[in-house]
Amino acid sequence: MPEVVVENVHKSFGALEVLKGVSLSVGRGEVFALIGRSGSGKSTLLRCMNGLEKINSGKIEIAGHALGGDAKALRKLRTDVGIVFQSYNLFPHLTVGENIMLAPRIVKDVAKTKAREVAREVLHLVGLSEKFDSYPDQLSGGQQQRVAIARSLAMRPKVMLFDEVTSALDPELTEEVLTVMENLARDGMTMILVTHEMGFARRVATQTIFMHKGRIWEQGPSAALFADPETPELRQFVKSDVK
Amino acid sequence: MTLKTFGLDQFGFLLFSLQWTILLTVIALIGGGLLGFAVALARTSQLKPVRIAAATYIQIIQGIPVLMILFLSYYGLSLAGFELPPLFAAGASMTVYASGYLAEIWRGSIQAVPKQQWEASESLAMTRLQQYRYVILPQAMRISLPPTVGFAVQVVKNTSITSIIGFVELARAGQLINNATFQPFRVFLAVAALYFVVCYPLSQLSRLLERRLHAGSSR
Amino acid sequence: MSYTFQFGVLAQYQDQILSGIWLTIKISVLSIILGCAAGIGLASVRSIWGGAVRFLVDAYVEIIRNTPFLVQLFIVYFGLPGLGLRVGADTAALIGMTINLAAYSTEIIRAGIEAVHKSQIEAGEALGFTRFQIYRHVIIVPAIAKVYPALCSQFVLMMLASSICSAISTQELAASAAFVESQTYRSFEIYIAVTLIYLVLALALRAVLAVVGMWLFGRRVARRTMTALPEVQA
Numbered sequence A: 001m002p003e004v005v006v007e008n009v010h011k012s013f014g015a016l017e018v019l020k021g022v023s024l025s026v027g028r029g030e031v032f033a034l035i036g037r038s039g040s041g042k043s044t045l046l047r048c049m050n051g052l053e054k055i056n057s058g059k060i061e062i063a064g065h066a067l068g069g070d071a072k073a074l075r076k077l078r079t080d081v082g083i084v085f086q087s088y089n090l091f092p093h094l095t096v097g098e099n100i101m102l103a104p105r106i107v108k109d110v111a112k113t114k115a116r117e118v119a120r121e122v123l124h125l126v127g128l129s130e131k132f133d134s135y136p137d138q139l140s141g142g143q144q145q146r147v148a149i150a151r152s153l154a155m156r157p158k159v160m161l162f163d164e165v166t167s168a169l170d171p172e173l174t175e176e177v178l179t180v181m182e183n184l185a186r187d188g189m190t191m192i193l194v195t196h197e198m199g200f201a202r203r204v205a206t207q208t209i210f211m212h213k214g215r216i217w218e219q220g221p222s223a224a225l226f227a228d229p230e231t232p233e234l235r236q237f238v239k240s241d242v243k
Numbered sequence B: 001m002t003l004k005t006f007g008l009d010q011f012g013f014l015l016f017s018l019q020w021t022i023l024l025t026v027i028a029l030i031g032g033g034l035l036g037f038a039v040a041l042a043r044t045s046q047l048k049p050v051r052i053a054a055a056t057y058i059q060i061i062q063g064i065p066v067l068m069i070l071f072l073s074y075y076g077l078s079l080a081g082f083e084l085p086p087l088f089a090a091g092a093s094m095t096v097y098a099s100g101y102l103a104e105i106w107r108g109s110i111q112a113v114p115k116q117q118w119e120a121s122e123s124l125a126m127t128r129l130q131q132y133r134y135v136i137l138p139q140a141m142r143i144s145l146p147p148t149v150g151f152a153v154q155v156v157k158n159t160s161i162t163s164i165i166g167f168v169e170l171a172r173a174g175q176l177i178n179n180a181t182f183q184p185f186r187v188f189l190a191v192a193a194l195y196f197v198v199c200y201p202l203s204q205l206s207r208l209l210e211r212r213l214h215a216g217s218s219r
Numbered sequence C: 001m002s003y004t005f006q007f008g009v010l011a012q013y014q015d016q017i018l019s020g021i022w023l024t025i026k027i028s029v030l031s032i033i034l035g036c037a038a039g040i041g042l043a044s045v046r047s048i049w050g051g052a053v054r055f056l057v058d059a060y061v062e063i064i065r066n067t068p069f070l071v072q073l074f075i076v077y078f079g080l081p082g083l084g085l086r087v088g089a090d091t092a093a094l095i096g097m098t099i100n101l102a103a104y105s106t107e108i109i110r111a112g113i114e115a116v117h118k119s120q121i122e123a124g125e126a127l128g129f130t131r132f133q134i135y136r137h138v139i140i141v142p143a144i145a146k147v148y149p150a151l152c153s154q155f156v157l158m159m160l161a162s163s164i165c166s167a168i169s170t171q172e173l174a175a176s177a178a179f180v181e182s183q184t185y186r187s188f189e190i191y192i193a194v195t196l197i198y199l200v201l202a203l204a205l206r207a208v209l210a211v212v213g214m215w216l217f218g219r220r221v222a223r224r225t226m227t228a229l230p231e232v233q234a
C-alpha cells in the first residue's frame, strides 16, 4: 500500500490550468523530489496534497486519508501530513518551544509535560536543543527553518512535504537544513520535496519527477534521470541548472 | 445653582464631571470593543454575505454623525418604552459609534497578519477558532494597539457630544458653570485644559507604541 | 410595536430641511477649502522655518487635536465676545470648523512631507530648480497626492461633525431636524430621515473629492479616495 497516491489530478486558478492530469505514487519510506521550471505547478501540487488548494478533479490519498472529505476529515489528514514552506512561517509571538508544542497541545490534546518532552526531542533532532526559549527573530534563517521542520515533526507525521525550504537561505545555512532532511530520509520518513538543489535530489531522493507545464514530463530513479534525461526539456533544464 | 464666579468650587465640579466623561469613555470602549470585535470577525469571515453585512455596518456608522447616533439611541430607547436616564442613551450611542470604528481598526489589524500564518496554522490541523485564538489574534492585537489607543482619544473627545441630550459630563458641566458665572472664556478654557490633560498623554502613548511597533521585533 | 411611523408629516417641513442641508454644505465646503489651505501653509512653514515656528504650529495642532470640537465651538461662540469679538452662529461655526480642520490637515500633510525622500529633493536641485520650485513640485504636490485619501476622510468627518454646530444654534441640518422635531414630536422619523441625508451627503462628498483627486492627481489617487475609510490618527 503506497503512502501517497495522486490520480489524474487537475487544478485550475480561474482560466489558468496549472495541473493537467498529474498521477504519482509514493511508497512508504520513499523520498520523491519534484523539480521543474518556475510556474510548472510544483508548489500547487504539493499544496493540493494537504488540502491548502482544492483540486478540480482527480483523487488524492495520503497517509491513509482520502482528500475531499469535510473539514474534520481534512484536519485528521493534516495531523499525519507535515508541510514546511520556503518562508518558515514560524509564529513570531511564541518561543521556539511554544511554536513546537502548540499544535500537539491543542490539536492532539497532548499533556503539557509530554508535549515538552516531544518538543525537546524534535529540537534535538534538528540540532537546536539550546534554542528552546528563544524567539524566532533571534534565530538565523537556517535555524528558523529547522525549527519549522521540528514543529511539523512534533505532530508525528507519516508524510512530510517540503516546498523549496532552502531557497531563501545562504549556502552554509542551506547545508544545515539539508542535513536535517537527509537524516529524516535515512530514518525512513516518507517525503516529497520541491527543490532546486539538484545535487541533493540526486543524492537523497529515490525518485525524481520533472514537472513541465502542469504535467509530469519525466520521472525515474534520481541517478538515472539526471545522468540520462530522455526529453529535450529535462536535458535543457538540467544543463541550465548546472551553469 | 448659585455659582457666581469661576473659582475652586467650580473647578472641583469640573473635575467631578470629568469622572463621568471617563466612565462614558470606558463604557464606550468596552461595549464598542465587544461589538466591534464581533463585527471585525464578521468582516474577516469566510462567508461573503456576513462580510458584506459587516462592511455595510461599518460604512454606515462611519458615514453618519455621532450626534445622529446619539439622537437615534435617545429617542429610539424612549420610543421602545424605556424611561431611562441619559447615561443609558449616552452609553448606548457611544458604544455603537465606537464599534463601527474599532471594527475597522481591528479588521485592518487582523488582515495585517501575513496570510502565511493562516496557512502554517491550518497545515498544523488547527480549527479556524484555534487559528484565531492562538496564532492570528495575538499578533493582530499587537498591531492594533497603537491605533486603538489613538481612537480612545477620539472617544474621550466625542463623549462631549452627549452633553447635547443633557448628560452631565465635562462639557455639560462647563455649560452649567458658564450659565451661572457668565465667564465663558475662562470656563471653557478650563474645560478644554482638562480634556487636554486626559487626551494628550493617550495621543503620545499611541505614538510611542506605533514607533515601537515599527522599530521593534515582531513580538 | 404600538408606535406607527409617520414619515408623511415631514413633507411639510421640506423648506427647513433644505435650508439646513444648504447651510451644512456651505460651511463644510468653506471650512474644507480654508482649513486645507491653512493646513498646507502651516505644514509648509513648519518644515521650512523650523525652530519657534515649528514649535508654535505643533502646539496648535496638538491642542486642537486633543480637545473636543464642541468645546472649541463654545470658546469661539461664547468666549470670543468676552474679548470684544462678537460673531454670529454661522460665522462661529465656520471659524470653529476651519480651526479644527486646519490642525488635522497640518498633521496629515506633515506626515506626507516627511515621507518625501531626500534623494528626490537632491534630484530637483540637480535639475537646477529654484528652492520655491523644488518646494512646490518635489515636496508639496507629491506629499499631498500621497495623503490625499487621508485628507478626504478627514473632510468627510468634518462635514459629519458640522452637526455639532447645532449646539451653538447654527441652523444647519441637525438644527433643522431639532426644529422639525419640536414642531411635530415625530422624533424618530425625523432623525432617521436626517441620518440618511447625512449618509448621502457623506457619500456625495467623497465622490466629489474623488473627482477632484482624479483631476489633480490622476486615477489611482481617486480610487484610493473612494475606498479609504477614516483613518484614526493619534
Ligand SMILES: Nc1ncnc2c1ncn2[C@@H]1O[C@H](COP(=O)(O)OP(=O)(O)OP(=O)(O)O)[C@@H](O)[C@H]1O
Pocket: A013, A016, A018, A036, A037, A038, A039, A040, A041, A042, A043, A044, A045
Ligand atoms: N493562488 C493562485 N491564484 C492564481 N494563480 C496561481 C495561484 N497560485 C499559483 N498560481 C499560478 O499557478 C502557476 C503554478 O504555480 P506554482 O506556484 O505551482 O509554480 P511552481 O512550480 O511552484 O513555481 P516556483 O518554482 O516559482 O515556485 C503559476 O503560473 C502561478 O502564477
Ligand SMILES: [Mg+2]
Pocket: A042, A043, A044, A163, A164
Ligand atoms: Mg513554488
